């Protein structure tokens with residue numbers, strides 16, 4: 001057998017780029033006679049279809065060079081148990097491989113028909129001192145006609161929308177009735193550290209059957225969300241997320257609107273009639289994070305809203321997807337952005353679309369000025385890595401149907417005005433003197449990999465001449481699926497000490513203002529954008545790539561594109577041990593987190 | 602294994618070439634090395650793409666294309682008059698087939714910021730022009746480069762995928 005010279009060059013480049021690592025195809029686990037590995041008897045599958053689970057065929061010969069035998073490769077009847085993008089071939093060298101983890105789906109074989117059907121999100125209007133019982137439980141969800149065992153808070157997806165006045169404190173009695181340990185993290189809230197929901201840092205995991213009582217305090221108006229902080233890569237996409245709306249006492253906090261809607265964006269990875277299982281021991285899809293092929297708004301495949309002509313609707317947008325960054329618009333309807341994670345913007349702005357990275361929130365006001373239907377779309381530029389070309393991709397997530405009757409009241413005049421929020425600028429004013437100080441802390445974002453399949457290493461090494469600052473879709477789900485947290489390590493590296501991830505043990509004083517410079521190194525094996533989230537504090541994105549930000553807003557999550565340098569100014573106001581991490585669930589699961597201690601004054 | 606021996610021996614010889622190629626490439630998704638032309642062989646320049654101002658983490662169009670301001674650093678450009686009946690240098694965003702030219706702004710020696718570039722892949726071209734407000738290019742090209750996205754590789758005909766298409 002001869003190896004083509006070009007292929008040898010590829011191999012060489014792979015070895016060069018991968019440095020000391022020795023790429024080898026993962027050796028498949030012992031195969032049951034059926035040829036099904038880790039997929040057999042997949043729980044969560046619809047009980048009444050009787051169709052078999054997708055099959056990952058494993059070659060009998062585990063020679064690591066198998067992936068390089070090109071001749072005769074191709075269709076060959078080997079089915080990849082994950083969906084590939086339309087028209088996209090799977091890589092021959094990956095045929096037959098499976099991730100180095102065993103598979104997990106909720107419910108361990110429970111018949112979905114024996115479970116309660118999921119309910120739509122209810123609104124829990126609570127006031128200071130109120131108590132809410134929040135139970136993570138198994139539910140039956142039907143997606144594209146197939147019933148699956150999934151999770152929900154109180155049987156709802158999204159979980160109850162908690163609506164409270166600013167400065168309220170509520171008690172939440174959390175009950176874990178799912179088959180994994182869990183906790184609840186109150187994303188974006190500057191609350192008491194011991195209720196932050198981070199296992200091993202602020203509390204112990206809540207075992208299945210266990211409970212935990214949270215005191216949840218809401219010091220800032222805005223839109224927040226809650227989700228587990230244990231195996232987010234599984235528990236979030238399976239349905240454990242909900243919004244929190246914190247109302248300001250100021251009646252003019254936002255402009256008047258005809259309706260308000262909270263939209264939670266999520267995606268689910270489904271192949272034929274099955275959910276794609278998760279890695280049991282550690283996350284799979286560790287390179288890019290799990291990018292679903294079924295896009296959901298509030299857990300539904302098609303969001304629907306009715307409005308009157310001229311209605312102004314305020315949308316609270318939250319991205320709860322594991323990895324996908326969205327670019328959202330409403331069929332050309334005029335849209336202004338008014339707020340983000342933890343505050344309003346200094347200045348409202350007209351926008352053609354909203355870029356929403358995982359865990360980010362934006363509040364937009366949209367006017368539907370004429371009767372008809374407006375498509376809620378996610379419109380992005382995908383990269384076809386096989387052709388080396390960009391390809392526009394548009395997913396319609398829902399429809400706003402606008403009737404011929406006119407909006408009442410008519411808020412068109414208020415909508416036409418872009419407000420400047422002096423209160424926000426006043427709140428930020430004391431921090432301006434720190435904007436140009438040298439960074440107190442510097443982080444570099446990078447990754448390391450070992451033992452990825454050879455074909456993956458070859459491909460990635462050749463294709464690193466260009467990486468998109470933001471990868472909007474997963475153009476290589478085969479490679480992504482086969483990468484787990486065992487092979488991939490995502491890294492936050494402290495420039496000053498060289499320490500990485502949980503070895504970083506920052507201490508800052510309560511009341512200090514910390515300038516954190518984050519550089520997303522494009523020269524790693526697979527660079528990618530990272531939405532970096534800091535728990536329990538608030539921060540400003542003061543500059544991107546040296547360009548000062550002239551329209552500030554308080555954030556808890558900031559998108560760091562590949563190759564970018566972003567300066568964050570952290571208001572370290574809240575004492576405790578706080579996690580700083582990438583909010584791509586699989587990146588965090590592959591190590592990308594650190595702790596910042598805010599030591600009490 | 603013959604396979605491994607052949608692959609690795611060729612691999613060692615080729616590894617130097619690969620390293621050199623990688624060093625000559627862009628240093629990130631935002632850097633455009635600019636090349637001179639016979640019109641002005643001494644011209645030098647680099648362009649850096651920075652996201653245009655946006656309330657979001659990245660600035661994009663409604664269909665998801667990045668919107669960039671282009672920070673140009675140039676040197677060695679003579680007074681435009683030296684090249685003929687010209688009075689300025691103008692930067693253009695040009696489709697890779699050279700079909701469509703969009704004016705981005707004027708460029709001088711030193712630093713200039715022009716914008717916005719909005720194409721997925723484009724050529725960045727600086728020409729001498731008779732009119733600094735020119736909306737159509739007419740004069741000679743003095744600097745040019747390719748957007749970093751132009752480095753995207755096609756694997757269609759690659760041995761890795763032989764037999765797939």
Ligand SMILES: [Cu+2]
Nearest residue numbers: 530582584587
């Ligand atoms: Cu990340």
